[in-house]
Amino acid sequence: MTTTSAGIATAPYQELAAALRGDLIGPDDPGYDQAREVYNAMIDKRPAAIARCRDVIDVISCVRFGRAHGIEIAVRGGGHNAAGLGVWDDALVIDLSLLRSTTVSPDAHTVRADAGCTWGDVDHATVPFGMATPSGFLASTGVAGLTLGGGIGYLARRFGLTVDSLLAADVVLADGTFVTASEDSHSDLFWALRGGGGNFGVVTSFTFRCHDIGEGGTVIAGPVLYDLADAPSVMRWYRELVPSLPEELSGWIALLTIPPAPPFPEALWGRKSCGIVWCYTGPHDRADEVLEPVRTYGSPLLVGLHPMPFNVLQAAFDPLYPAGLQWYWRTDFFKEISDAAIDVHATFGERLPTGHSTMHMYPIDGATSRVPADATAFAYRDGGWAGVIVGVDPDPANAEPISRWARDYWEALHPYSAGGGYVNFMMSEGHDRVRASYRGNYDRLARVKGRYDPDNTFHINQNIEPAR
Ligand SMILES: Cc1cc2nc3c(=O)[nH]c(=O)nc-3n(C[C@H](O)[C@H](O)[C@H](O)COP(=O)(O)OP(=O)(O)OC[C@H]3O[C@@H](n4cnc5c(N)ncnc54)[C@H](O)[C@@H]3O)c2cc1C
Numbered sequence: 001m002t003t004t005s006a007g008i009a010t011a012p013y014q015e016l017a018a019a020l021r022g023d024l025i026g027p028d029d030p031g032y033d034q035a036r037e038v039y040n041a042m043i044d045k046r047p048a049a050i051a052r053c054r055d056v057i058d059v060i061s062c063v064r065f066g067r068a069h070g071i072e073i074a075v076r077g078g079g080h081n082a083a084g085l086g087v088w089d090d091a092l093v094i095d096l097s098l099l100r101s102t103t104v105s106p107d108a109h110t111v112r113a114d115a116g117c118t119w120g121d122v123d124h125a126t127v128p129f130g131m132a133t134p135s136g137f138l139a140s141t142g143v144a145g146l147t148l149g150g151g152i153g154y155l156a157r158r159f160g161l162t163v164d165s166l167l168a169a170d171v172v173l174a175d176g177t178f179v180t181a182s183e184d185s186h187s188d189l190f191w192a193l194r195g196g197g198g199n200f201g202v203v204t205s206f207t208f209r210c211h212d213i214g215e216g217g218t219v220i221a222g223p224v225l226y227d228l229a230d231a232p233s234v235m236r237w238y239r240e241l242v243p244s245l246p247e248e249l250s251g252w253i254a255l256l257t258i259p260p261a262p263p264f265p266e267a268l269w270g271r272k273s274c275g276i277v278w279c280y281t282g283p284h285d286r287a288d289e290v291l292e293p294v295r296t297y298g299s300p301l302l303v304g305l306h307p308m309p310f311n312v313l314q315a316a317f318d319p320l321y322p323a324g325l326q327w328y329w330r331t332d333f334f335k336e337i338s339d340a341a342i343d344v345h346a347t348f349g350e351r352l353p354t355g356h357s358t359m360h361m362y363p364i365d366g367a368t369s370r371v372p373a374d375a376t377a378f379a380y381r382d383g384g385w386a387g388v389i390v391g392v393d394p395d396p397a398n399a400e401p402i403s404r405w406a407r408d409y410w411e412a413l414h415p416y417s418a419g420g421g422y423v424n425f426m427m428s429e430g431h432d433r434v435r436a437s438y439r440g441n442y443d444r445l446a447r448v449k450g451r452y453d454p455d456n457t458f459h460i461n462q463n464i465e466p467a468r
Pocket of ligand 1 (some may be wrong): 010038070074075076077079080081082084085086096115117135136137138141142144145146147148149150151152153199200201202203204269306321424425461462
C-alpha cells in the first residue's frame with residue numbers, strides 16, 4: 001500500500017487505502033495521469049481515485065466503499081474498450097491490471113485467467129500445449145471485457161464465441177459478496193455474464209475450456225490482399241465462399257491501407273486495399289486442399305499465408321495498433337453482405353481518412369450460430385457477420401475527421417444491417433442501441449440485473465437497466 005495524495009486525503013479514502021493491498025492513486029499522485037490512461041487516447045476521464053487491486057478482498061473493499069459513500073464505480077480490465085468505459089469522471093476505478101495470473105491444465109484442457117489478463121497472457125499459457133481458448137484478433141485486448149461482451153475471434157467458426165468456452169467466473173457482486181457462477185451455481189448470473197457485459201458484478205477470474213488447434217498450436221494463417229478497386233468482386237466471392245468452407249478455416253475481411261512497415265513489401269506501402277486475414281486450424285496435411293480457393297482467387301497483391309504458432313498470429317497486428325491512438329468506431333451485425341451494402345463499402349473504402357482507419361467484418365456462423373440465441377446473453381447467433389467501422393489516427397487533430405467518416409459510413413450502411421451491434425464495438429450510443437443489440441434476451445437480462453444489481457451500481461458499461 002502506498003500513501004495517498006491530498007486529493008483523496010479525506011478520512012473514508014484513507015480507510016480504503018489502509019484496507020487495500022494494492023495502491024490507491026488520487027489526482028495529486030505522480031502516477032495519476034498514467035493510471036487514468038486507457039487504450040483509446042480520445043478518452044480523457046478524471047476519476048476520483050484509481051484502486052490498483054491486488055486480490056479479491058481489495059475488489060470487495062472497493063465495491064463496499066463505493067456503495068457506502070455513494071461514489072460511482074468504474075471497472076477496468078484490459079482498458080481496451082473504445083468507448084473508454086473502464087474509467088469515468090469522479091468515479092472510483094477498480095483497476096484489475098495487476099491481476100494477471102494464469103493457471104493452465106493441459107490434461108483437463110482448461111485455463112484459468114485473472115481479470116487483468118490480456119489475451120496475450122492466455123495464449124502464452126495455452127498455445128505451447130497445442131491448445132487455445134477462442135478469443136479475438138489481437139493479443140493486447142483484455143480478457144475481461146472481451147469475454148463479458150461475447151468474444152469474436154479466429155476460432156469462432158470452429159469453437160464458438162469466447163463465452164461458449166467459459167466454464168466459470170468468480171464474481172464480486174454489488175452487495176460485496178463473492179460467488180462463483182457456472183452452469184451449476186448461480187446459473188442465471190452465468191447466463192447473463194456470457195454477453196451481458198460488466199453489468200452484474202466485478203469478475204475477478206475466468207475459467208475457460210481450451211481446444212486443440214493446428215499441429216501443436218501451429219496454424220496456417222496470414223493476409224491475402226487485393227487492390228481496393230477489386231473490393232466489390234472480392235466481397236461477393238467472399239460472402240459465397242465462407243459458408244461453404246470447413247470450419248477449420250476462418251477469415252475476416254477488411255478495407256484498409258497497407259501499413260508502411262515490414263513484413264509488407266515496400267512497393268505496397270500506403271496502397272488502399274481489400275484484404276482477408278485467413279486462419280486455418282486443421283491438420284496440415286489437408287491445408288493445401290482447404291486453402292487452394294483462397295490462394296488462387298482473383299489477382300492478389302500479396303498472399304501472406306504461412307505456418308505460425310497461434311499466439312504469433314494473435315499478436316501480429318498489435319504493433320500496428322499500439323495504445324495511445326485516437327479511436328472512434330461504429331458497429332452492426334449483418335445477416336448478409338448485400339450488393340447494395342457492397343456499394344456503400346466501395347464508396348467509403350475510397351474515403352479511408354487515415355492510414356490506420358479500417359473496416360472489418362467477422363463471420364458469425366459455424367459453431368457460433370449452432371448455439372441457440374437464448375442459451376447465453378449474446379443474441380445475434382443467426383448467421384452473418386459482425387461489422388466494425390474504425391476511424392483511427394495518432395494525431396488528436398484528426399479526431400473529428402475520423403469520427404465523422406465512421407459515423408457517415410455507419411449511417412449509410414445501417415439500413416442493410418440486422419438492426420443491432422456487438423456491444424464490445426459500441427461507443428456510448430444510448431439505451432435503444434443496447435436493447436437492440438440484446439434483442440429478445442434484453443428482458444431476461446434486466447430481470448437478472450434486478451436480482452444481482454438492483455441499484456445499478458455497475459452502470460458504467462453498455463447498461464442494462466434493472467427490472468423493478
Ligand atoms: C484494437 C481492438 C481490437 C479488438 N478486437 C476484438 C476482437 O477481436 N474480438 C472482440 O470480441 N472484441 C474486440 N475488441 C473489443 C473488446 O472486446 C472490447 O473493447 C472490450 O471491452 C475490451 O475489454 P477490456 O477488458 O480490455 O476493456 P476495459 O476498457 O477494461 O473494460 C470494458 C468494459 O468491460 C467492463 N469490465 C472490464 N473488466 C471487467 C471485470 N473484470 N468485471 C466486470 N466488468 C468488467 C468495464 O467496466 C467496461 O464497461 C477490440 C478492441 C480494440 C480496441
